[in-house]
Amino acid sequence: MICEPPVIHEMSERPPGYIAPNLSPLGLELHPHQLDEGVYALMANEVPKDNNGLVVGDRAALVIDSGVTPGVGRHIQEVAARLTDKPVRYLANTTYHGDHTFGNTAFGPEVTVFSSRVNKAAMADLDAEKRIRVDSMYGDDAVLDEVVTWRKPDVVFDRFGEIDLGGRVAQLWHFGPGNGSGDTIVYVPDAKVAWTGNFIGPAGIPPMMLIGDPSSYTRSIRAMRATLDIDTFVPGHGFAGPAEPGTSGLLTYLEHVAASVSRRKEAGESVTAMYEEITMRGIEPPPGVPEGFMALLRSFHRLNILLTYRWMEGVDAA
Numbered sequence: 043m044i045c046e047p048p049v050i051h052e053m054s055e056r057p058p059g060y061i062a063p064n065l066s067p068l069g070l071e072l073h074p075h076q077l078d079e080g081v082y083a084l085m086a087n088e089v090p091k092d093n094n095g096l097v098v099g100d101r102a103a104l105v106i107d108s109g110v111t112p113g114v115g116r117h118i119q120e121v122a123a124r125l126t127d128k129p130v131r132y133l134a135n136t137t138y139h140g141d142h143t144f145g146n147t148a149f150g151p152e153v154t155v156f157s158s159r160v161n162k163a164a165m166a167d168l169d170a171e172k173r174i175r176v177d178s179m180y181g182d183d184a185v186l187d188e189v190v191t192w193r194k195p196d197v198v199f200d201r202f203g204e205i206d207l208g209g210r211v212a213q214l215w216h217f218g219p220g221n222g223s224g225d226t227i228v229y230v231p232d233a234k235v236a237w238t239g240n241f242i243g244p245a246g247i248p249p250m251m252l253i254g255d256p257s258s259y260t261r262s263i264r265a266m267r268a269t270l271d272i273d274t275f276v277p278g279h280g281f282a283g284p285a286e287p288g289t290s291g292l293l294t295y296l297e298h299v300a301a302s303v304s305r306r307k308e309a310g311e312s313v314t315a316m317y318e319e320i321t322m323r324g325i326e327p328p329p330g331v332p333e334g335f336m337a338l339l340r341s342f343h344r345l346n347i348l349l350t351y352r353w354m355e356g357v358d359a360a
């Protein structure tokens with residue numbers, strides 16, 4: 043029997059006044075931060091544009107995520123070529139979202155693309171995915187005209203995969219649903235660094251619970267914590283930093299949002315009232331965060347309240 047991968051549909055509803063993150067590739071530069079020998083976070087010069095990664099072995103190099111356009115995919119390879127003379131032979135996608143995968147086509151046939159089976163299954167409708175990302179282009183919509191094909195992963199895994207780079211391995215993990223249903227973690231054991239995509243990041247930034255399901259998300263994070271010994275998170279967006287207190291803070295946040303929405307919904311409170319009442323417990327944005335960025339974080343928080351509410355309505359109706 044062939045089973046369809048469990049792609050969970052992400053909800054498209056957004057709260058009033060929702061602010062999409064600015065992911066336009068115009069003005070984007072990736073700055074390498076060396077985390078260990080041959081291990082680089084490629085950090086966007088402007089938060090929250092997409093970060094990437096490069097892991098170099100004796101034989102070959104791995105790139106993590108490919109950017110929102112083929113142009114970004116080429117920029118990543120230029121940055122990689124300045125850092126190593128080893129050939130890029132592997133590319134891993136942490137999620138199927140276009141800002142992590144539209145650049146896949148810029149990588150040649152000698153590069154093998156990896157992701158979870160669920161992420162690949164979610165890469166089904168390029169036009170729909172482009173429409174979803176337009177809000178994040180902030181008027182630079184024409185950049186997406188360059189995206190005409192969606193190169194899908196060549197190799198997929200269900201829970202665990204491993205890439206041998208020569209003298210170093212990179213592990214690929216899928217712990218269950220999180221931000222999306224196929225979230226993939228790229229973990230380099232000898233450096234204790236994990237590229238986490240949209241699944242989790244250092245303390246201070248709320249997640250986007252696009253499938254609304256806080257209980258599966260919590261379970262997936264606990265599985266990650268029980269399995270991997272991570273010192274440093276490099277998230278798909280925002281700042282790199284320590285895995286703790288990021289992990290425990292996110293667990294606190296998810297449990298708080300779930301319990302608060304459930305209790306208030308039971309009491310008949312409207313979701314609009316919840317936006318004002320439910321705090322961001324567990325998430326403490328770093329001091330000095332610009333007001334515009336704080337507004338974005340509050341917007342994510344309202345999204346999480348709304349989608350958790352909708353998910354609970356679905357559970358109630360089932």
Ligand SMILES: [Zn+2]
Nearest residue numbers: 139141240278
């Ligand atoms: Zn993203």
